[in-house]
Amino acid sequence: MLEDRRLEVLRAIVEDFVLSNEPVGSKALAERHSLGVSPATVRNDMSALEEEGYITQPHTSAGRIPTDKGYRLFVDRLSGVKPLSRAERRAIQSFLEGAVDLDDVVRRSVRLLAQLTRQVAVVQYPSLTSSSVRHIEVVTLGPRRLLMVIITDTGRVEQRIIDSLTPVDDEIAGELRSTLNRDLVGQRLAEASDVVIALSDRTRPELRPCVATMTGAVLEALVERQEERVAMAGTANLTRATVDFADSLRSILEALEEQVVLMKLIGTARETGTVTVRIGRETDVDALRSTAVVATGYGRGPFALGGMGVVGPMRMDYPWTMAAVRAVAKYVGELLGAD
Amino acid sequence: MLEDRRLEVLRAIVEDFVLSNEPVGSKALAERHSLGVSPATVRNDMSALEEEGYITQPHTSAGRIPTDKGYRLFVDRLSGVKPLSRAERRAIQSFLEGAVDLDDVVRRSVRLLAQLTRQVAVVQYPSLTSSSVRHIEVVTLGPRRLLMVIITDTGRVEQRIIDSLTPVDDEIAGELRSTLNRDLVGQRLAEASDVVIALSDRTRPELRPCVATMTGAVLEALVERQEERVAMAGTANLTRATVDFADSLRSILEALEEQVVLMKLIGTARETGTVTVRIGRETDVDALRSTAVVATGYGRGPFALGGMGVVGPMRMDYPWTMAAVRAVAKYVGELLGAD
């Protein structure tokens, strides 16, 4: 079938180009891949593919390279899943096993992903929305300063300094502690702030400003702030693809230093199990128009705790990268789920 | 005086080269700086400076550029302190003021330093050695798993997951908590682990493994691990100096992703008040032989809580960079000291 061969040609072009980073010509294609047709035929197909916008030539009398659209089609229809080797799976597991606390899991994941894929890796810190309160500790740091520490059932520990309008002492702190623990333990973090508001009626009047306003704000802030945090590693890998980026390297690095941008890239990909690929302009970040993002969510069950992924050149081994991202996400999900 | 003018010439060369990044010739020197002598005279001086190893020519028939040794002399003897503008000081203050917790201070500092100096900034997390224990919380996470949270008087909160050999329940956790708090509150963190060892005798036999081994290890690990952590920002600025680094950019980025390397760079510069500059090979890191490191310690009093600094091209505005690093360190020190 004619249509089939064309797609086969596209696949061949993508695969060759990913390896060589050089425009691929008809002759080389016909030789290296067993297409069973002559270069001339391949040329016809290429010409058609170009017309449809899947490939393009950097200049006349050069081979073709895939366009964004070409990569898209490749990812959507032409690429299978390239499974990881057993050694690689073992490496993932042993690398993550040594983590001593939850932050460490994130830090290790991001380094692992960067080393594995040899690209820039990004991991979002796990969301706290679905965690619930296990214990709250309140200590005084100064005459008008409190430190509030919240321990969740998932083992996360979050802290926040509160500047009080009214003076506080150890007694007040103790009272606050027991009140908060009595009414909040077991509550989910996302809902705890509402509970706190209602709770202020039952506390001593002079404590109300602390209890209601501040604690509520703290809880909210914790949930939101944590979701905005991301870890990144492997920026050195960007220079590996220096040919692909040329002078844009600078703006790419700058973009990647913006939390907002990172969130945009991986914060949206939060379905677990599905790996999403955004290619070129699909990233919606102008500075990253020459890159591709492979991302997924991690965490047990359908609700992701956060996103993770890699950013690399469009010229990327998609099947393999997708497999790697998925595998790491799976292990991290299990690790966090088990705690 | 002859010697004086030579040094003046060196200074002029360094200053011009820092601005233009082009080898500077005798004519331009005599014109742009009011040396009061002719280009020919300058040439003689340059020739002498070259002989002494302070400057060099990239190739015959080109101007001169400073060598490592030349920069060294410049920093040691020729550069004054370029004070920050009032606006800059205000900017530092307001930028750091918004920090919500201690980690946030570090994250903000490093970004601030990177933006201010337009170079790569590195900030070490504050050491815990001189903090003392304010409160210890122990909660169970699972049948054999405890979470230990330590709150220090400086407002730091550190956590650690402990896998117990023997089963633990809430009662044991509670008992642990009160024992630990009774004997450790007020102790300095660095010494607390010793206290814990001695303390194991007085606890119930079946708890000893937990108390002695684990808690001690945890405390030690906390102190050490915290000192190894560093934050980095502004890697995008490296590409700004693309002319200086050329192909070595890759290896520089790689080196900077190694915690060990970063510690080597800023962990050693822990005197507060003094800004140390290491130029080229003085960094003791081969990949950074074309860079310079400006670092200092931060924290109240003579004992630094940690180091901070910037990494940039040797061709750097040393007086200004040193002033900026010092200023940020000072503000951060005050901020942490006040808590």
Added chain:
DNA sequence: TCTGGCACTCGGCCACGGCGAGTGCCAAGT
């Protein structure tokens, strides 16, 4: 000790031309 003059060097730049990979088109074959 400084200065102006002068010959010399050598990297950067540009224009030129040959090479070759790759293309598009066409006419012939299946």
Added chain:
DNA sequence: ACTTGGCACTCGCCGTGGCCGAGTGCCAGA
């Protein structure tokens, strides 16, 4: 209706060679 070999053509790459000019080193004179 496809496929194929042939063929002319395009154009980027690369090595060559010549020019230019910034910058130097040296020297003789003030």
